[in-house]
Amino acid sequence: xxxxxxxxxxxxxxxxxxxxxxxxxxxxxxxxxxxxxxxxxxxxxxxxxxxxxxxxxxxxxxxxxxxxxxxxxxxxxxxxxxxxxxxxxxxxxxxxxxxxxxxxxxxxxxxxxxxxxxxxxxxxxxxxxxxxxxxxxxxxxxxxxxxxxxxxxxxxxxxxxxxxxxxxxxxxxxxxxxxxxxxxxxxxxxxxxxxxxxxxxxxxxxxxxxxxxxxxxxxxxxxxxxxxxxxxxxxxxxxxxxxxxxxxxxxxxxxxxxxxxxxxxxxxxxxxxxxxxxxxxxxxxxxxxxxxxxxxxxxxxxxxxxxxxxxxxxxxxxxxxxxxxxxxxxxxxxxxxxxxxxxxxxxxxxxxxxxxxxxxxxxxxxxxxxxxxxxxxxxxxxxxxxxxxxxxxxxxxxxxxxxxxxxxxx
Amino acid sequence: xxxxxxxxxxxxxxxxxxxxxxxxxxxxxxxxxxxxxxxxxxxxxxxxxxxxxxxxxxxxxxxxxxxxxxxxxxxxxxxxxxxxxxxxxxxxxxxxxxxxxxxxxxxxxxxxxxxxxxxxxxxxxxxxxxxxxxxxxxxxxxxxxxxxxxxxxxxxxxxxxxxxxxxxxxxxxxxxxxxxxxxxxxxxxxxxxxxxxxxxxxxxxxxxxxxxxxxxxxxxxxxxxxxxxxxxxxxxxxxxxxxxxxxxxxxxxxxxxxxxxxxxxxxxxxxxxxxxxxxxxxxxxxxxxxxxxxxxxxxxx
Ligand SMILES: Nc1nc2c(ncn2[C@@H]2O[C@H](COP(=O)(O)OP(=O)(O)OP(=O)(O)O)[C@@H](O)[C@H]2O)c(=O)[nH]1
Numbered sequence: 001x002x003x004x005x006x007x008x009x010x011x012x013x014x015x016x017x018x019x020x021x022x023x024x025x026x027x028x029x030x031x032x033x034x035x036x037x038x039x040x041x042x043x044x045x046x047x048x049x050x051x052x053x054x055x056x057x058x059x060x061x062x063x064x065x066x067x068x069x070x071x072x073x074x075x076x077x078x079x080x081x082x083x084x085x086x087x088x089x090x091x092x093x094x095x096x097x098x099x100x101x102x103x104x105x106x107x108x109x110x111x112x113x114x115x116x117x118x119x120x121x122x123x124x125x126x127x128x129x130x131x132x133x134x135x136x137x138x139x140x141x142x143x144x145x146x147x148x149x150x151x152x153x154x155x156x157x158x159x160x161x162x163x164x165x166x167x168x169x170x171x172x173x174x175x176x177x178x179x180x181x182x183x184x185x186x187x188x189x190x191x192x193x194x195x196x197x198x199x200x201x202x203x204x205x206x207x208x209x210x211x212x213x214x215x216x217x218x219x220x221x222x223x224x225x226x227x228x229x230x231x232x233x234x235x236x237x238x239x240x241x242x243x244x245x246x247x248x249x250x251x252x253x254x255x256x257x258x259x260x261x262x263x264x265x266x267x268x269x270x271x272x273x274x275x276x277x278x279x280x281x282x283x284x285x286x287x288x289x290x291x292x293x294x295x296x297x298x299x300x301x302x303x304x305x306x307x308x309x310x311x312x313x314x315x316x317x318x319x320x321x322x323x324x325x326x327x328x329x330x331x332x333x334x335x336x337x338x339x340x341x342x343x344x345x346x347x348x349x350x351x352x353x354x355x356x357x358x359x360x361x362x363x364x365x366x367x368x369x370x371x372x373x374x375x376x377x378x379x380x381x382x383x384x385x386x387x388x389x390x391x392x393x394x395x396x397x398x399x400x401x402x403x404x405x406x407x408x409x410x
Numbered sequence: 411x412x413x414x415x416x417x418x419x420x421x422x423x424x425x426x427x428x429x430x431x432x433x434x435x436x437x438x439x440x441x442x443x444x445x446x447x448x449x450x451x452x453x454x455x456x457x458x459x460x461x462x463x464x465x466x467x468x469x470x471x472x473x474x475x476x477x478x479x480x481x482x483x484x485x486x487x488x489x490x491x492x493x494x495x496x497x498x499x500x501x502x503x504x505x506x507x508x509x510x511x512x513x514x515x516x517x518x519x520x521x522x523x524x525x526x527x528x529x530x531x532x533x534x535x536x537x538x539x540x541x542x543x544x545x546x547x548x549x550x551x552x553x554x555x556x557x558x559x560x561x562x563x564x565x566x567x568x569x570x571x572x573x574x575x576x577x578x579x580x581x582x583x584x585x586x587x588x589x590x591x592x593x594x595x596x597x598x599x600x601x602x603x604x605x606x607x608x609x610x611x612x613x614x615x616x617x618x619x620x621x622x623x624x625x626x627x628x629x630x631x632x633x634x635x636x637x638x639x640x641x642x643x644x645x646x647x648x649x650x651x652x653x654x655x656x657x658x659x660x661x662x663x664x665x666x667x668x669x670x671x672x673x674x675x676x677x678x679x680x681x682x683x684x685x686x687x688x689x690x691x692x693x694x695x696x697x698x699x700x701x702x703x704x705x706x707x708x709x710x711x
Binding site: 002003004005072073074075076077079083084086098099101102105106226227229230231232236238239240242267268269270278279280281283294318330332333334335388389392393394396398401402403406 | 416572
């Protein structure tokens with residue numbers, strides 16, 4: 001009951017063995033049910049000459065991708081005695097940037113799978129760039145198919161060197177490497193008899209020990225208000241703490257409304273508590289005179305948010321309809337919605353070379369670019385690098401209601 | 411205390427509460443689809459927490475096949491009294507009487523697929539813009555990709571091309587007149603998580619979930635409870651077995667498993683060691699590999 005939750009995403013170029021690796025993690029951690037196993041065994045017998053095809057455990061989606069069905073992320077669940085895991089797996093290669101950004105946004109950790117025989121490819125660069133764009137805390141590079149290079153340490157080491165060279169200009173706080181064979185199972189859940197030169201941990205024990213959400217505790221407290229609750233003559237607001245620590249008695253300000261007051265009580269499920277921290281859904285009793293509404297964010301009065309009707313942001317375009325300067329979008333940030341437009345496209349980024357280039361053409365699917373957003377009214381926000389929850393937003397096309405872009409405030 | 415001291419159950423609970431509150435803020439007339447089963451009972455427990463001290467700002471919607479476990483209905487009615495929420499009962503029988511659907515014939519006939527029409531009619535008639543369900547992504551292959559906020563078009567169908575990517579904690583609930591959403595706050599929970607939570611929170615469940623001697627009939631390799639709705643086939647007979655149910659659906663198709671677990675603690679242990687998926691005992695899912703997928707497109711829960 002004491003164990004904690006780690007969410008991670010996976011990225012690999014075509015045929016690097018991503019599906020096999022996920023299948024291996026599920027299979028060796030005994031997370032596959034007998035009825036699922038039976039149906040995969042049956043298909044394996046018919047097609048793969050009998051050997052269990054691990055990739056099939058996650059294959060349910062391939063047909064749908066081919067049928068043109070949009071699947072941005074598929075989720076898988078497994079647990080070990082130490083931790084519970086949610087894998088956000090982004091299938092599909094065409095809409096890859098869009099899907100990967102979507103999957104990675106719900107996690108703090110990414111496994112990047114590299115084929116030992118191929119080394120670093122264009123796609124590896126793209127995956128790495130997105131990991132740094134989304135400011136993920138943990139990047140684990142799995143050098144797969146070590147069996148095909150005779151378990152050779154030199155091959156592994158040279159991929160490491162290349163990777164360090166590649167990422168010298170990127171921000172990657174915790175970068176780890178593991179040589180594995182997803183097919184044979186080496187260093188995934190079980191150790192390896194073939195690579196005695198490797199003294200690090202297996203993938204699963206690394207996943208069991210990676211630091212969790214370290215970004216959440218040492219930041220200023222943020223509490224986006226979701227609702228005002230009906231609590232008689234008391235003023236009670238509901239929401240989730242998105243970083244930092246709040247104590248009863250703290251002096252607070254609601255932004256953008258500017259109303260100030262004191263935290264009179266903190267409640268979780270009817271029980272009074274003295275403090276609340278990151279990711280807890282709570283309710284807060286406020287001084288009665290405070291005038292707040294959904295969309296306001298509570299902070300300590302000494303650690304305010306930025307307030308503005310324009311900001312620069314990195315934008316990933318998700319829609320097959322291009323952006324337009326004339327369109328007014330609905331910008332959703334935390335619990336705030338406000339009309340917004342893309343005022344200016346500063347530059348786009350080539351995800352393969354990490355280079356920026358100027359291109360004033362509208363944004364189209366998978367584009368990553370730096371833009372200026374302007375809003376009809378002032379809103380309160382943080383830089384994404386300071387707080388993910390108060391620094392990220394989506395743009396919604398008001399005519400189709402589609403989510404067309406994901407943004408990170410600079 | 412640091413944030414990373416949240417256990418996974420705390421985190422899943424917090425996520426579900428966050429989503430229930432978003433629903434309340436974004437929709438005009440949301441309802442909780444209530445089946446009487448453990449997932450919907452857990453959902454209601456979470457809703458109670460999400461809005462305390464206020465009462466739950468949703469109605470409850472029960473799509474009644476007429477083939478109920480009597481005990482599940484008792485539990486439904488006592489919850490409605492306790493929570494002071496409005497209950498909407500949409501009866502499949504009415505949909506049949508109105509000639510909107512035809513009853514299936516034969517030994518394996520169920521009203522499961524007929525429920526879709528009844529549900530969609532209720533959603534339309536009552537101007538429901540969001541139906542909250544207890545479905546989980548681990549239940550079935552086709553659910554692995556389901557979103558928290560799942561958009562349905564004017565005909566109530568799930569249009570695969572019109573689903574929205576879900577980033578960070580940002581859910582897009584915008585819709586046009588006549589469309590609606592299905593929202594699944596416990597998407598990320600597994601069967602084991604649910605049971606551990608039920609244990610921790612001491613949530614009361616119908617005794618059907620606990621092993622008990624019951625009259626059952628073996629059908630398609632599952633133990634189906636004997637009831638007035640079951641017509642015995644020539645080679646079928648009633649047997650007494652110690653059975654518990656992993657899901658509670660339509661009584662005519664919900665199979666039980668042989669088990670000795672008659673407390674929540676024992677069930678937690680049994681589920682942790684379980685080697686079969688939860689829906690493995692539902693006859694309707696066994697009909698074809700893509701059974702669930704097909705029903706979902708049509709607007710199944
Ligand atoms: N020799 C060897 N082959 C592997 C290993 N891992 C995966 N493969 C093989 O590589 C091929 C591609 O594996 P998949 O898991 O389907 O690759 P993928 O990256 O998921 O492919 P897509 O789903 O198409 O992206 C399959 O034939 C696997 O059996 C490995 O560690 N060693």
